[in-house]
Amino acid sequence: MNEKDDFMRRLAGGLRGMPKDTATDILQDYEGHFGEGRRAGRSDADIAHQLGDPARLARELRAEAGIRRWEDERSMAAALGAIVGLLGLAALDLFIVIPVLITILIVVFCLALAAVCIGFAGLVILPFAILNILPSSDGSWLQNILIGLGLFSAGVSGTAFCALFLIGLTDLVSRYARAHFRLISPGASLSAGV
Amino acid sequence: MEPNLVQFRKGVLDLCVLALLERADAYGYEIASRLADAIDMGEGTIYPLMRRMQKEQLVSTYLVESPSGPPRKYYRLTEEGRQSLLRQKAAWTDFTQAVNAVLDAGQDGTS
Numbered sequence: 001m002n003e004k005d006d007f008m009r010r011l012a013g014g015l016r017g018m019p020k021d022t023a024t025d026i027l028q029d030y031e032g033h034f035g036e037g038r039r040a041g042r043s044d045a046d047i048a049h050q051l052g053d054p055a056r057l058a059r060e061l062r063a064e065a066g067i068r069r070w071e072d073e074r075s076m077a078a079a080l081g082a083i084v085g086l087l088g089l090a091a092l093d094l095f096i097v098i099p100v101l102i103t104i105l106i107v108v109f110c111l112a113l114a115a116v117c118i119g120f121a122g123l124v125i126l127p128f129a130i131l132n133i134l135p136s137s138d139g140s141w142l143q144n145i146l147i148g149l150g151l152f153s154a155g156v157s158g159t160a161f162c163a164l165f166l167i168g169l170t171d172l173v174s175r176y177a178r179a180h181f182r183l184i185s186p187g188a189s190l191s192a193g194v
Numbered sequence: 195m196e197p198n199l200v201q202f203r204k205g206v207l208d209l210c211v212l213a214l215l216e217r218a219d220a221y222g223y224e225i226a227s228r229l230a231d232a233i234d235m236g237e238g239t240i241y242p243l244m245r246r247m248q249k250e251q252l253v254s255t256y257l258v259e260s261p262s263g264p265p266r267k268y269y270r271l272t273e274e275g276r277q278s279l280l281r282q283k284a285a286w287t288d289f290t291q292a293v294n295a296v297l298d299a300g301q302d303g304t305s
Contacts, residue, residue: 029222029241035263036223050230051238060242 004034004044008055014058018065027062063177083170097176104169112162119155122148207235207243209286212271215253221266241246244269252278 011030015023030051037047052059128134129144137146210229214220220228222244226237247253252275257265271279 026241026245029244029267030238032264032267033223033226033237033241035219036266039262040227047237052236052237054238057242058239061245064242064246088274 001042003048007048008034008052009055011058014055015061017140018062027055032058084171097173101173103167108165108169114161115155115158115162117155119152119159122151122153126152205274206233206286207239207256207280208247209279211240211247212275212282213242215269215271216276216279219268221258223266233289249274251275298302 008027008030012023012027015026018026034044038044060116125134126148127146129141129148132141132144134144143179206230210233212226213230214235222241225240225244226240229240230237231236238258248255248269251272254272255267255269260266280282
C-alpha cells in the first residue's frame with residue numbers, strides 16, 4: 001500500500017469518535033500537506049516519515065480536543081472525554097500519576113457520599129424537630145432544630161467542596177498533560193519518550 | 195535524541211511559529227517545512243499546534259487559491275498573537291542572556 005494512503009488511513013482510524021467536521025478538517029490539513037510535498041518534488045514515503053507516527057498524532061489531537069471541550073463546556077461528559085483522551089496518550093508519566101489520581105478520586109467520592117448522607121439526615125430531622133416530635137432526643141426544641149440545620153448545611157458545604165475540588169483537579173491535570181505531552185519529534189525519536 | 199533537547203524544542207516551538215507568522219502570513223506546509231529545517235521537529239506536529247493556536251485566537255485562517263492544486267489555508271497573526279509573541283520573546287531573551295552569562299562565567303573559571 002502507498003505510504004500516503006497508509007498514513008491517512010491510520011490517522012483517520014485514530015480520529016474515529018471525534019466530531020465528524022473536526023476530523024474532516026484535520027484530515028484535510030494532512031491531505032494538503034502531502035499535496036504540497038509532492039509538488040515540491042518529495043516522495044510520499046519521505047513526507048510520511050517526516051510527519052511522524054499518525055497514531056500518535058491522532059492521540060494528541062484527540063487529547064487536545066477533549067481538554068478544549070472541558071474548558072468550553074464544563075460538563076461531566078466533557079470531563080470524562082478529557083480524561084479518556086488523556087489516558088489515550090498512554091505516556092509513561094501518566095502511569096505514575098494514574099494510581100495517585102484514582103486514589104484521590106475514590107477518597108473524594110467517599111467524602112462526597114458522606115456529605116450527601118449528612119445533608120440528607122439533617123433534612124430529614126428538620127421537620128420532626130420543628131414539630132417537636134423528634135424521637136429519642138433529650139434536647140430542647142431549639143437545639144433539635146439547630147442540629148438539623150447544622151447537619152444540612154454541613155452536608156451541602158461538604159458536597160460543594162468536593163465539586164470544587166474535582167473541577168480544580170481536572171483543570172490541573174489538563175494543564176499538566178498539555179505541558180508534558182505536546183509532540184515534537186518524528187517517528188524515530190518517539191521511542192526515546194517525550 | 196536527548197530528552198532534554200526535546201523539552202527545549204517543545205518550549206520554543208510556539209515562539210518560533212509566532213515569530214514566523216509575524217514576518218508574513220504562511221500556510222501549513224510552509225510553516226512545517228521551515229521549522230522542521232530550523233529546529234529539527236516532526237512536521238506533523240505543526241497541525242495540532244496550529245489548531246490549538248487558532249482556538250486560543252493567537253492566529254486566524256483564510257483560504258487562498260493556489261496556482262496548482264486545492265486552495266491553501268493561510269495563517270495570520272491576530273493582535274492577541276502579537277501580544278503573546280512580544281511577551282514570549284522578552285521572556286526568551288531574558289532567559290537566554292541569563293543562561294549565557296552563567297555559561298560564560300563557568301568557562302572563565304575553568305580556563
